[in-house]
Amino acid sequence: MSQRTIIQNGKVIFPDKIEENLSIVCEQGKITAIVKPEQVTPSADDRVIDAKGNYVSAGFIDIHTHGGGGHDFMDGTVEAFLGAAETHAKHGTTALLPTTLTSTTEELIKMFATYKEAVKQNKKGAKFIGLHLEGPYFAYNQRGAQDPKYLRNPEPEEYNRILEASDDIVRWSLAPELPGALEFGKVLREKSILTAVAHSDAIYEEVLDTFDAGFTLATHLYSGMSTITRRNAYRYAGVVEASYLIDDMDVEIIADGVHLPKSLLQFVYKFKGPDKTALCTDSMRGAGMPDGESILGSLEKGQKVIIEDGVAKLPDRTAFAGSVATTDRLVRTMVEIAEVPLVEAVRMMTLTPARILKIDQQKGSIQQGKDADFVIFDNNIHVSYTIIEGNVIHNS
Known part of the structure; x- marks a missing residue:
């Protein structure tokens, strides 16, 4: 027995x-x-x-994280993967999607092999459930802390090479208005890869067209995306408005209490609801670490950032450079600051992300037959x- x-x-x-x-x-x-x-x-x-x-509770599922505990997945080492996974496990994360930053194709492909080895060796950390590629296909004006020198448009020769190099990619975030993005989205849909709108200057009509092509998730709603804008004196709704207007569009939010204030957290909860809203950390290596200088991206090619006030900032403090949140902090923020009922805050950290990734038959709730992933908290x-x-x- x-x-x-x-x-x-x-x-x-x-x-x-x-x-x-x-x-x-x-x-x-x-x-x-x-x-x-x-x-x-x-x-x-x-x-x-x-x-x-x-x-x-069912185990927390983080569908967007770049690292933690002094490690970034772009470091490209097994030690970085394992260190980040162990840090997040201490805070209740039982499964996560290691997420990349804009980079060269060569750097991405090198990381794919590291990921496979890390999966084999991961015994003490949150389980790796696939890779999330964030970029490099972004709008320049919405790049945020992403390194602009790596931004480019999706070209079949490049993205097909990337797709052929790994069978672990389960999510890809990109700007849908870029030349070639619509065709790329259709390729990702054929491969059953979750496609998300991210770092985008698109207007509502463009988002609607690409939603039909498979762009079904808004990456970190309000962060790195367009809102109402003017073109030739006429107003157009942007990605933010499209995320609300398209009923079946899922969204994720960085619920660290800094990226979005109480009012916007409550707005998202009221109008998208817990079944369409996933909480994500979007954490960089500074998650679980003290304040001070840090690096966004790889140790070799990353950008210097400052951790203060519970968030990572660019050195000139003109923009956030990723969060230092952990999943327990996200749930706490939704309960204590956004005043969301605990059951629904937990659902946004468990069943909703599981459903978005189509792994809700195995994870995301406490149910007979599902994976025995749990968090016990006060x-x-x-x-x-x-x-x-x-x-x-x-x-x-």
Whole structure:
């Protein structure tokens, strides 16, 4: 008989409610039963986890992160991947999408091999569930902290080479108004790769056309995207407005309390709702690190940034340069600042990102048959346990 993991004495958060007086039984990395405590008798071989009255949630899923703990995925080393994954696991992340920055094709392809090796060696960190390529196909005026020297338009010769070099790409973010972007989007849709609108100067009509071509997600809503603009004296709605007007468009937000103030967090929640809004860290290497100087991107080719006021900024402080958030902070921000009910804030960090990535049959909620990924935290969203596929990864 294989060892079971049994979680007891917790307030279990389901997608639509919180229940107490339950025991969750896990075997071989899966949830095998959710029953009353008297219906399961632990054996001497079982690992019994006492939640001590704290909340038990499905594991947090971060679909957009560049690193953490002093590591960036663009460092291109296995150590960077593992270090970032371990840092985020301490804060409740059980699965994540390592995300790239604008770079050369050669740098990307080199990183693909590193990713595969990191997947094999990752035993103590959040599980890698695929790669997210952010760029290099962005609008110059919406580049944010992305290095402008690497910006370019999508060309079949280049993106086909990239796609042929890796079967781990599950998401690609780009500006849909660029020449060739519509055709590229159709290629990504044929390969079942999630395509997202990002760092874009598009107007509503352009976004609508590309939504039909497969651009179904808005990358970090409000950050690096157009809003109402004038062209030849006429007003046009931008990407922000399109994200609301297109009912089936999913959005992700950096809910660190800095990138978006309380009013915008509440606006997104009210008009897109928890089922269409995923929380993401968009964290750089400074996540989980003290304030001071840091680097956005690889140690070799990255840009210097400053971490202060709970966010990374460009040295001249003219723009944010990525967040230093962790997933527990995102949930805490939505509950304490945006005043969103805990159940819905957790859903935006679990089931909604799982559904967007089409892995909600395996992850994203506490349900029999799904992966045994859990976070146990208190009323202040301070994490005491992170459990991945039934294994305790973090215990504070």
